[in-house]
Amino acid sequence: MRNNAIGIFDSGYGGLTVFKSIIPQLPEYNYIYFGDNARAPYGDHSYETVYRYTLDCVEWLFAQGCSLVILACNTASAKALRSIQQHILPHKYPDHRVLGVIRPTAEVIDQYTISNKVGVLGTRGTVKSASYQLEINKLYPHIEVVQQSCPMWVPLIENNEHLNPGADYFVQTYLQRLLDKTAGIDCILLACTHYPLLIPKLKAYLPEGITLLSQGDIVANSLKDYLSRHPEIEGHLSLAAGQRFVTSGDPEVFDTLGSLFFGASIKSEALLL
Ligand code: DGL
Helix, strand or coil: CCCEEEEEEECCCCHHHHHHHHHHHCCCCCEEEEECHHHCCCCCCCHHHHHHHHHHHHHHHHHCCEEEEEECCHHHHHHCHHHHHHHHHHHHCCCCEEECCHHHHHHHHHHHCCCCEEEEEECHHHHHHCHHHHHHHHHCCCCEEEEEECCCHHHHHHCCCCCCHHHHHHHHHHHHHHHHHCCCCCEEEECCCCHHHHHHHHHHHCCCCCEEECCHHHHHHHHHHHHHHCHHHHCCECCCCCEEEEECCCHHHHHHHHHHHHCCCCCEEECCC
16 A cells, blocks of 8 residues: 655754755655754754654654655754664564665765865764764775864754855854865765755855765655665555645744745644644
8 A cells, every 4th residue: 555655854944955855856755844843953952852852753753654754854863863773663663764864975975075085064963973974984984074063054044044144254164164174175065954055155155176065965866766775665655746844833934934945835734742
């Protein structure tokens, strides 16, 4: 029976930049997007908190009929994915799958660097976890991974201040802190699904010859590949081509700001977790 949906999860809006890339690649499936706006941002929360919040949201998506959930959030992928995959799924949900955004990005990173020096910009949580260093070096031990956290960026973006003049200081400061750590970085990964909204500002301060890499298309390609290799999951997915948006925050605010991330208008439902 093809009646399952694909769940897309983020702490708030960021996952919409990934969802936006997934739809053109896989338009036939039924999707439920859940943003935990009421408890976002996740970037500064402890491991335990991010794990508990993420698990709540994933289990809610499972209960809505999602047999596959994508954590379209680096912070949740860094802090909660492994525990959910290892400790929750095998016992409670053996037929369900949860995938993240870090591994698929690490797998292709070598295609974007010649100098083998990659900069990673992310939340404090993602940077502290060192997940990118670990995942990239497992596959490509010769690539040097240099990280910088950008704690002011998500609040600027979530308040729609990111393209205003006041944002320039924080954009330039974090970028420069990263570049000052080592010479020769030729690829900067935006390792937070919110950050693609800052690309116009980042480009103004980016030295020539550095590629700015966001994850939407990478995750979409990886999901497409995963589904082609896993007929036991794909064969249960509904082909109803639907999109449902749910937020634990205020749906009016979500619809206004979310459409900036998604690039199209959104009509969301509220959920009290
Ligand atoms: N979008 C999330 C990420 O990719 C971070 C936002 C937050 O701090 O909640 O890491």
